[in-house]
Every structure is written in structure tokens, then in C-alpha cells.
Amino acid sequence: MVIFFTGGLNFNPAIIPADLSFTPNATSEQWLADPSITNTVGSTITVTPTTEGVNCYTYEFIDNFGCTYTDTVCITVLPEITNGVPSGFVICDPTGTAATVDLTTRDVEILNGLAATDFPITYHLTQSDAENGVGAITTPTAYTNTSNPQTIYAAITDSTTMCVVVESFDISVGSAAYNTVPDIDLCDDPSNDGFEIFDLTSQEAGILGSQSAMDFAVTYHTTQLDADAGINAIPNPTSYVNVQTPAETIYARIESVTDATCNDTGSFDITVSPTPIANIPMDIIACDDVSNDGIATFILSSRNSMVLGAQNPADFSISYHSTQADADSNTAALTSSGYMNAGTGPETIYVRIESVLNDECYNTTSFLIRVDPQAVFNTAQTINLCDDTSNDGFEIFDITSNETDILGTQNPTDFTITYHNTQMDADMNTASIPNPGSYTNISTPVETIYVRISPNGNVNCYATGTFDIEVSPTAVANPVTDMTLCDDSSNDGTEVFDLSTQTATVLGTQLPADVEVTYHASQADADADTGSLALNYPNTSSPQTIYVRAENVNNTDCYTTTSFDLILNPAPTIAAAADLQLCDDPSGDGVENFDLTVNETAILNGLVPADFMFTYHTSQANADADAPSIATAYDNTSSPETIYVRVENINTGCYNTTSFDLIVDAVPAIATVSNLEECDEDGDTVAIFSLSDRESEIINGQTGVTVLYYASNADALNNTNALDENSYSNTANPQTISYRLTNASGCYAIGDFIIEAVAAPMVITPMDVNNCDDGTGNAIADLAPVTTQVIGTQTGVTVSYHESQADADNDSNVVASTYAYSSDTTLFIRVEDDNTDCVSFTTVNLIIDPLPQPSLLSQYVLCIDNNGVLLNGPEVLDTGLNNTDYTFEWFLNGAVIAGSNSASHDAIEPGDYEVVVTNIATGCDNSTTTNVRQSGIPTAYSVDVTTETYAVDHQIIATATGPDEYWFRLDDGSYVNNGVFNDVSPGLHNVTIAERSGCGEIIVEVFVFGYPDYFTPNNDGYHDTWNIIGADRLPITTLYIFDRYGKLLKQLDTVGPGWDGNYNGQPLPSSDYWFKIEYEQDGRKGEATGHFALKR
Known part of the structure; x- marks a missing residue:
């Protein structure tokens, strides 16, 4: 129950001085604590009383003067009815759906020991009827159901408190039905004798289905005949031992407890499945692969036959798991055809063997899987020895020198290595070489050695590999002559020698494919085979000794050495030559005769001329090759042209080169220049x-x-x-x-x-140009007539218009000949002679003449009565202008109004009006329009209450038709345009129908019948009684008032003051109460019900 508090304070005027008034304000307000208050929100509480009788709750209010006020609300909790729950009726009738029953036979169950005189019982067809005490079944002792099944509602009323409790039960008509149930399958015990104890009653709930065990009994039989006859029921169905194996059929009978002929039968099987034996299989041990990561792939299914033993594989399924729990729950089965272990050491595999008939019948065992390390043969290098002086191709080898490479990171103590002459011997571990530390090759020049490496822990995880032993011949370095070169022009003492030109002499008759020749700066480098020089080698001194190494390409230890010198002669040290430069002759052909020798003294730069020879060339290649040369008196072939000079030392043959340019300077070109x-x-x-x-x-x-x-x-x-x-x-x-x-x-x-x-051209200053405003504040000027004024009869000139003198001076931003402007404007005119480009300037003024501005309202209204008679005309359409400065022409619906040419017009006809106004001085004209419409009060209207009399919510709809649109108002409310008024309060109302422009209105009076939602019988003069509103307007009106349980409290005459909230002279508590009114309206009888609140 929810209780809320509102309140105010009224003071006795006698205790307040005449000149003093005040309003107390709350400083604290609350409901006083009570254990039955379950929720508080502001001044609202929710209460759940737990004791019978009166339960009171106090609200406390403290104002800012320190005064405390309280108010108490009491709730009377009536005793709870301790009734029982009735059972339903189950009628066995295989062919029908209806039966007649005595509902009162359920009175004893419902009363549950209560006195029938104090707690009358009625039976109803709906929950609502039972709660409201209406529509009771009139023949409860012989009631025939109308639907199957059908729910009946029993109302138990406490005749003292009028409290009501409603219970329900069903009437069902039909036959007994056996519902199919699954078979029962049990696993055999360890004896595997095929017999087990079954609880047949575990099937009962499934057999019954939705049928009640109170209405039907289930028995179990060993034959169909016994089940059909209802005889020889199994006496111990909760602990029945099968008599057949592995499967036996049980027959069940479902029978009505009140009618043995109402029965049905069915059957299910009980099965005993054998429990498998899990034999222990052998462990699986695998060799790792070369990664030695401890991971291998195991075929777990290879242990199926070991697990099965002598059992038939068709009767069982086998799965493998990583934990005992997974094996027991038959989850996370491993891949039996290729399982990869985790690689963390030996791993236990759990085996589950289960019956294919019943997966609950299973057993488990386990075995280990293990990965042993795999021996790895790492690549071994060829062992190569130089042949001795005998050159017979045989030498003594220590073939164990490769063992470190063969083992790699493997621990030598964990492995045994043997050497063999064939792969078969290595695989079979037979005929190993007995003296691997001093082994003489048996074939030359190359022999293959076969190696076997076996783990000491598991010899099956071995590996094999091979390497070669080889005997190589020693290379010979034959003697060579010295190399001589000239230094280049830099004379830096170094040049690049092509050492490869010595290689053929060093090799002699040896093949380059067999012997490698390298060059070194020292004997030590040659012996150590380090610091090999580039074949294109720049010397570091002159002379410089070069050491040559010739070695066997297959064995670099097999080599000999020799040496030779590098000798470098200097090039002549010469100076650069200056370019020779001449101006072209008048022919302008760009060719002149040059004396090339004028630079020779400068080029020698102090050298003795007798030691050197000069030649001149047209390319660097010719100068380097000393052919062909050119004459010293030389005509150039281009300008500039480069001449290359070769200066050669006649004693050493070493030379140097330089160059200079021959330049013939052209005279500037003379062009044709305009005037x-x-x-x-x-x-x-x-x-x-x-x-x-x-x-x-x-x-x-x-x-x-x-x-x-x-x-x-x-x-x-x-x-x-x-x-x-x-x-x-x-x-x-x-x-x-x-x-x-x-x-x-x-x-x-x-x-x-x-x-x-x-x-320069002549110009004439033009007259001002006037144009009418185009209606947007702008005007457009045609400049062509202005041009005619400016140039007169001149020809061969160009006229342009500009918005500034600067633009005119620069002949930029030329405006169009049709020029739009928004205010009085001056344009600058440029007149240019087309032949001489001489320019003259002037200006022109552009003026905007304003348009007339007539002013009319957007609309005028002519009010007429229902006979079409004008009530307020004519309407004066006044432009606001005068007849002296303007002319006027009026139009109605596009047609000229004859004789109407003044600043205003008297309109007596509806339609669209237009006036065209022309300024007499400027000739500029403008127009405006307006509309004149007729209107009046509606020619037809209606105002109706559309809802039922005494409905909870009321609606009024008003409509009107006529020459215009109409607005509607309820009482003194706002006008609306649709005439629909919702949530109208009961009573007398005025509906106003008004023409939208003020051409009149109609007021219609309408009455809405209704009732107030609440009343407060506190004798304060406000809402002390409750009555129907407007009942005095209806004939033959009777009013009944009931409490929430349907008890009649009062029958009233509606023309009186109404109900005062008393019953038999005693005030009734705050609550909701119901009413029913019987009335007659327009010759039709009606009835209305509803409820209202009594508040104290």
C-alpha cells in the first residue's frame, strides 16, 4: 500500500495580531519510523503491515518557528482467510468432451476447516467475476463444462470483513493416455553376468506426461496380456532384476484411480550392456627427428589390439586422452592416427574402452610414450693433402680430425663414431676402418669415407654421413721479366700495371683451371697467401718488387713463388695553354686562320726545347696515339674548337698533353626595328x-x-x-x-x-545617362549611344569604359557596353587611336531614377450576411501616393477597371486587384497587387458531444460550413481550427464558432453528463457529497453505490444533494467506490458504471 502526504497550515485570526502576517516554511518533514514501511520517496511511503487490526503511520512537519505538526493515517488490516486449494475433476470418457459434476463437492477442500456459515462459497467462470461477486454459477451441484479442459473459479467470502479469496481448479474430460518413454540401459557389474537391478518407477513421470498422479496409477507387467488385464503387476518395480539378457520388454499400464475401465498400455525395454576390460598395452618409444626437439608423431591406434585383448572389436570403441579425467568424461580425445606429443619428456596416455551399445559402460588404462634423441650427422669438410715428391697420389690421413664437425653440439660421451668404406657397412655397423688416425687412401685422387654416429642409449637412433679425402699436386711458379710504364701527366709516381700480362709466363704449361696465380707486395704475403694485389695494380714506388704465388686450386697449401720489378718513367711537366681568340671578318662565316705555335714556349715552361717534340691534333685520342696531326697554320672548323697538344720526351718516349680553344667571336646581329x-x-x-x-x-x-x-x-x-x-x-x-x-x-x-x-584623338564630353530602377535597386545602362556622342564622326579609334581613371590609363578592367549599376556612378572613358596608340580621356555620369512605391495590404475582407448583402463595404484600396506626380491604372482579375485612374480605388467586388503607377517626371513605373475576399458567419454548423453519457472521458466536435474558414473555442479557451475538444469536464459549456477575419460569430450551449473523480466528506464546505453531474436533465435516473467487494451501500435520488460517504450512519474509510446509474435519454434506456475516490 502507498500513502502520500500533502498539507497546509491555517491559523486562527484571533492569535495573530492585526498588523502582523507571516507564512511558516518547513525546515523538516518526515514519516516517523515504522518497521512495516518498506520504501520512502519524499512524502510518499510504501507499507506492508504484518499484523491484523489498525496500523497507524505519523507524518511530522517542523516549521522555521520551531513549531511541530503531525498527522496520522491509519489502515485497518483484516484477518486473512486460511482456505485450502481444491483439486480438479478428471472424467474418463474416451468418446466425449463434456461431463456434469457437482462443484460443491470441493467445498470441504476449499473451507479447510472453516465454518461454512461464516464463509459462503460461490463458483464463477472468470477470475474477474469471482473477485467482483457477480455472475455466479446458478447450478453448482450439476454443472456441465462448456470447454475441455475448463477452469472454474471459487470465491470464498468472509461474511464479517467482506474479504474475498479466489481459488481455481480444472474440469478435464478424456481418456487415459500412455506417453512413450525411452528404454532403460544399465551397465553390467564386474561379473558381466548380464543381470542388474532396475527401478521401473523412474519411467512413471514420463508415462503420465501432463496427467496427474492423483488421478492415474501406473503398474508394470512382464506380458502384454497381464498389462491389458491389469493383473500380475511386478510387485517390486523399484528393484526389479531382469530375467532376460541382454534385453527384456516391460509392459506398463496407466489406469484412472476412479475408473478401472479408463486405461491405456505401452512398453519399453530394459537392457544390460557388458562392461569392457581395459588391458594394459606396451609403451611406445620413438626416435626423434634431426631437430631433436623431443616431439614425434605417434600412431596411438597401434595399441588398440593390445587394449582389446580377446574382446570383439565390433562391440567396443577405443579413444585416447591426455588426462584420466578426460578419459572418464570421454572428452578431449586425442588424434589416434597421428598424435604429436608435447615434447616435455615421457608422457602418459590414458585409454578409454567403452561399449558401443552404452557409452556409460567403459573402463580405462594407460601407457607411456617417449621420444629418444636422434643422432645428427653434421656436414664434414673434405680432408686434402699435398702430394709428396713422389707424386704417386697416396698419403696418410687422420680421418678422425672431422669428429668435432660431425658431432657439432652433441656430447661426444653420448655417442660412438665408426668409419667405413661403404654405405652398407655403415648402416649395418660392420667392417669399420681399424686405424682411422693413420689411414692411407686406397683410391686417388679422391676417396669417400662413410661415417656412422650412434647414441649410446639407443643404437637404433643412429645417423650416417660421408666426407672425402683427396691428394693434390703442387703448382710451379715460372720466372718472368720486369714491367716498364710511363707516368701520366700528373707525374705522381704511380701508374696502374696490368699484372695479368705476366700470368701466362708464370703458368708455363700448367692449366689455368688447375693453378691459381696471385701477386703480393712481400714474400711473407706470398707464402701466407694474404694481401693479394689487384691485377690492375698501381705501383707504390719505382722500381718495386712484386712476388708471385702459384697454387693448386684444389689445395692452396700446394704452391711455389717467384718475383719481378715494376719500373715507372716520368711524363714531361708542361703548363696549360691560353685560348686563341679572334673576331670574325666582315663575311661573318665564323672561320679565321690561327698560328698554333704561339703557345709552345708557355707550354714548355722552362724545359729544354731540344729534348721535346710538339704535334697538334683535333682530338685527345689522336694526341694520345700521335696520329694524325694538323698544320701549325690552321683554319678553324668551328667556334669554339679545341686543339690538343702532344709534348713527347725524345729520350724516354714518355709524353704529356694539354689543350686550348680556338674562338671566333661573331658580331651582333642587326634586326629590323619598327618606327x-x-x-x-x-x-x-x-x-x-x-x-x-x-x-x-x-x-x-x-x-x-x-x-x-x-x-x-x-x-x-x-x-x-x-x-x-x-x-x-x-x-x-x-x-x-x-x-x-x-x-x-x-x-x-x-x-x-x-x-x-x-x-592624339579628339573627344566630346557626353550628357548624363538616366535609367529607371529595375525593382532591385539596380539599373542597366546602354553605353553605345554614349560612344556616338564622345567620338562624333571620327573613325579608326577604340572607345572603352572603366570604373576608375587608373583602369582607363592602364586600359584594364574594361566594362561591358551593357552596364549594370546600383547607385549613381561615374565611368571613365578612354579613346585610343588604332594606328598611333595615342589616347584621350573623358567621363560620363550614370543616374538611377527610383520606381514609384505604391503600398497596399496583402488582403482586404468584405463581410456579407447569409443573403449575400455587403455589411462593411466598400473597402478603400489606397496606394499612399498622390495624383499630381503619378498616373494610375487599376485592374481586377487581369482586366482594366474602366474609369479607375486615381491613387485609391473603392472595392465592392472580391478578386485579385493590381495597380500600375507611373512617375510623370521620370517615366518609371511599378505595380503591386492585393486580394479582396468575401466572408461571413457559417451557413450551417453543428456542435455534438460524441461520447457516451457518463463516460470517463468526454469529447465535443464542432463543425461549420460557409463562405470562409472558421475557428472554434470552448468556453474561454484559445481558438483552434479543427473544432475537436477532448477531455471535456462534465457540465454546461459554450462553444463559439467565429469567422477568422471578424465577420461575426455564433455561440452554442452544450451540456456534458458526467461525475466527479473524488469527494472529501470532511464537512469543510468543499466536495462534501458526491453525485452525478446533470442527472436532473435526464428522466428516470437511479443511482447505486457499492464498495470494492460489490456490496450495495446506497441507492440515491440524483436530484438530491448526493452521497455523504456514510453507511448505516457510520463514515466509511478512504477508498475507491463503484457506482451504477440507470437512465433514459431520447427514449432510450441506458446504464453506466464507474468508480470514484473517497478521501478523508
């Missing part, structure tokens, strides 16, 4: 010229050249009286200007061009 014109602004045929404006044409892409300007050709040739290239005033018109073009080598050329002063 240079400047505008003559004052008409005196003189202008100031920037002669450098033609510099790019004169240079014409050449680089490294300079330009000077002269008044005559003679001044240009003599390079005198150069002119100011940036500011020169002409002395004649036109005038020829000469220029001198000089390149970086000092070669020059002379050219000229014409300068001339020309006149």
Missing part, C-alpha cells in the same frame, strides 16, 4: 621619346650585348655623342636614329630606326 611614335599633345610636331622602348627589338633575344643611340651613323661608328635613351626630343619629324650594338667580346654592329611625333 617609334609618341603623341604630339600640343601640335608642335615635337615629342619626348624613350629610345630604350626599342631596345628589345634591337637586341632581338641576344644576350651579353649593350645598346647605345646616336643622331648620326658617323657618331655610331666612332662611338661618340651618345644620346639620352630615356628622354630625347626629336630635331626633325620624322627623324632617323642610329644605334651601336656591342657584345661581350667587343665586337659590334650599326643599325637605325625612325622616330615620329603623331596627333
